[in-house]
Amino acid sequence: MRCGIIGCGAIANTIVNLVLKQDIKKIKLKYFYDRNFRKAKKLANLTNGTAVKKVEEMFNGVDLIIESASQEAVKEIVPNIISRGIDVLIMSVGALLDEKVRRRLIKESRESGANIYIPSGAIIGLDGVKAASLGKIKEIKLITRKSPTSLGVKTKKKEVVFKGKSSEAVKKFPVNINVAAALSLASGIDADVKIIADPEVEHNIHEVHVKGDFGEFKSITKNTVCELNPKTSVLAAYSAVTLLKILSDNIRVGT
């Protein structure tokens, strides 16, 4: 699978390191684009790939493009990718809670045949959420704890900085709570979200609580943060690579 990457920050660097370290031959990282060309060049040098100054330059040489840039990039760049029939893996999932954006991407993908892939990211349990949502869901909530620095707030004590719906959370904290969007898309419900700035935590911690006809579950993910960007958990990049591996394998374990 020939891949391009848009946005060459923490997630892209972790993906590149993982693919090189584990020598994953089926994933060929070919093209890199970032608004800071130097960041793209660095990853291109590591992989013998190509850094491009315009994203369109990668379109003829890829089967799939990984978006690991921003919600803004999903809105501005991803429609062009999909309309050309190129598959896309989206990390900045929050953009898809904007109904206009989601509808447009789905419409374009139906017309062009491109697939849109959304990895589980920095939370676990989306397999269970999807299965559970075949029955009635009575409650679905996410409680996220991150350091104040990661959340861009100043506080010396634990503080709830957001309480509300997932669709609002991704607007107020666009680079911190894409996981809420994945949860909402998997369940079809605008999930309840609480974000806590906690000076005592060194991890990004996500608790998912779900109650429904199926029963009840709670998952807790205590994530190691990326060195390049502590807002972002290493697991998010691992989950993208796992999804790519699933797409290129003949056996599939889990739902």
Ligand SMILES: NC(=O)C1=CN([C@@H]2O[C@H](COP(=O)(O)OP(=O)(O)OC[C@H]3O[C@@H](n4cnc5c(N)ncnc54)[C@H](OP(=O)(O)O)[C@@H]3O)[C@@H](O)[C@H]2O)C=CC1
């Ligand atoms: N689904 C999930 O579970 C998770 C999703 N994420 C999301 O994934 C995305 C990437 O995360 P991460 O790697 O940590 O972010 P980084 O900030 O480390 O890297 C993103 C890079 O993309 C660049 N970029 C942003 N927008 C554009 C654009 N429109 N065109 C070109 N380049 C652009 C940024 O430039 P600049 O620095 O100038 O902004 C930066 O170099 C973010 O949206 C993040 O919120 C993160 C963690 C988990």
Ligand SMILES: O=C([O-])CC(=O)C(=O)O
């Ligand atoms: O990486 C994380 O822990 C979560 C995150 O930033 C996001 O969902 O945007």
